[in-house]
Amino acid sequence: MSLGVMLVDRNAERGQLLEQALADAGYRIILRTSDDSNLIADVAKHQPDVIVIDMEAPGRDTLEQMREIGRNHPKPIILFSDQRDSDYIRQAVQAGVSAYVVDGLQRERVMPIVEVAVARFAAFQTLKRELDETKIQLADRKIIEKAKGILIQKKHMNEDQAYQFLRNTAMSHNTKLVEVARMLISLER
Template sequence: MPKLNILLVDNDPDRSAVVRQALQEVGYHVIANLGDDVNLSKNVFSLQPDIIIIDMDAPGRDTLEQMREIQRGQAKPIILFSAPDDQHFMQEAIRAGVSAYMLEGLNQSQIMPVIEVAMARFREFQTLQKELEDTRSKLAERKVIEKAKGIIMTRKGLDEESAYQMMRKMAMSQNKRLVDLSQAIVSLEDLLG
C-alpha cells in the first residue's frame, strides 16, 4: 500500500504538533501542517494530499467543500468528504472536533485508522487543556482569596485563621462562593482605598 500523504490544518500549533507526531509514529506521512486557512485552496492544489484532517471549527472547511466541487467531473478528484456512513462515528468525530476530507478512491478501511488517531489526539488534547484551564482558574481563585484575607486581617486586626473563618461564614450566609466574596472584598478595597 502506498504511503498516505496527510495534510493537517489546525490553528492550535500545540495540538497539531501532537497529532502530527501520533500520525507519524504509526507510519503516516504528514506533508504539511497549516496554521491558518488563508491560502488553503492554493496549498491543497500544490501539496496534493490524500487526506486532509482539519479542525472542525476552522472556517476554511467551506473552502474545502468548494474544492471537491471544482474537481467533480475531472479525472482525479482531489478531495471528498470522508464521513463514513456511520452516524455514530461521525458524531464521535464531531465531538472530538475533527473533520476529514480524502482523495476519492481511498476506501474506508484506509481512512478510518487515520481519523481515529487524529480523533484520539484531539480528545486527549481537549482534556489536557481543560485540566490546565481548571488549574489556572484555581490558582487565580487562590490568589484572590489570599488577597481578600490580607485585607480583612489588616482592617479588622485579625489573625489569618480568624480572617479566613469570618470570610467563610459570610460566604455561607450569603450563599456565595468564597472566591466571589473575596473578589467583592478586593474590588471594594480598590474603590475605598
C-alpha cells in the same frame, strides 16, 4: 451512532474515493463540497462531528478558517495534503488540524486515521478544559489570598481567622468564597 463528516475536496475523483472509504468505515457524509472558501459557515450550518479536507496545499485563507473553527466550533480536522514542508505542517497543526496525512489516500487507512484524530482531539479538549479550570482556580485563589491579606492588615486577624471569616460569610450569604473575597477587595478600593 456514526459520526457525521464534512468532506472538502477540490478533486472530484479523489473526493469520491474518500467519500466511499468514509462511508465503508461507517461514517455519515453530511456535506461534501469542493469549495473551501466557506468552511466557517458550512461548519456552523451543518455541525459536523469531523472535518476532512483533502487538497494538495490549502492556502492561508483555509488555514485561517481552520484556526477560527478551532476557536469557535472546535472539531477534529483531518488534512490530507501533498505539502511536505515542515513549516506548513506546523502552521496546520497550530490552526487546529488533528491529523495531517501526507502519503496519499489509501482506503484501508481512512478509518484508523479518523479514529486517531477524533481520539486525539478529545484528549486535547480534555486537557484544554482542565487547564482552563486550573487557571480559574488559581485566579480565585489569588483573590482569596488578597482578601485574607486585607483582613490580616485591617482587622488584625491571623491567616486562619481571616479564612474562617471569609468562609463563614460566604456560607451565611449562600455564595462562593471567591465572591465574598471579590466584594471585600472592591470595598477596600
